[in-house]
Amino acid sequence: MNKxxxxxxxxxxxxxxxxxxxxxxxxxxxxxSGKEKCYGVTKAGKNDCAAGAHSCAGQSTKDGDKSSFVAVxxxxxxxxxxxxxxxxx
Numbered sequence: 001m002n003k004x005x006x007x008x009x010x011x012x013x014x015x016x017x018x019x020x021x022x023x024x025x026x027x028x029x030x031x032x033s034g035k036e037k038c039y040g041v042t043k044a045g046k047n048d049c050a051a052g053a054h055s056c057a058g059q060s061t062k063d064g065d066k067s068s069f070v071a072v073x074x075x076x077x078x079x080x081x082x083x084x085x086x087x088x089x
Contacts (some may be wrong), residue, residue, distance in 0.1 A: 037069040038077035039084045
């Protein structure tokens with residue numbers, strides 16, 4: 001393998017890893033400006049994240065999981081049936 005090919009391959013790999021890391025960081029931490037976490041109102045597999053049982057988006061296994069939340073506009077959670085701004089058990 002010559003040096004030019006090796007440098008180009010390394011640069012391409014590092015670029016791809018940087019893009020992938022940025023995508024992972026975006027999915028783990030939704031933009032919460034003007035929003036609040038609303039627990040207990042998501043359908044199975046439609047959550048943004050959770051407290052306790054799992055930590056990734058889309059991993060809830062039941063509807064209305066009180067430990068999984070979805071980001072909603074601030075003030076909306078209190079008006080949703082079963083909604084809470086605190087994680088439940």
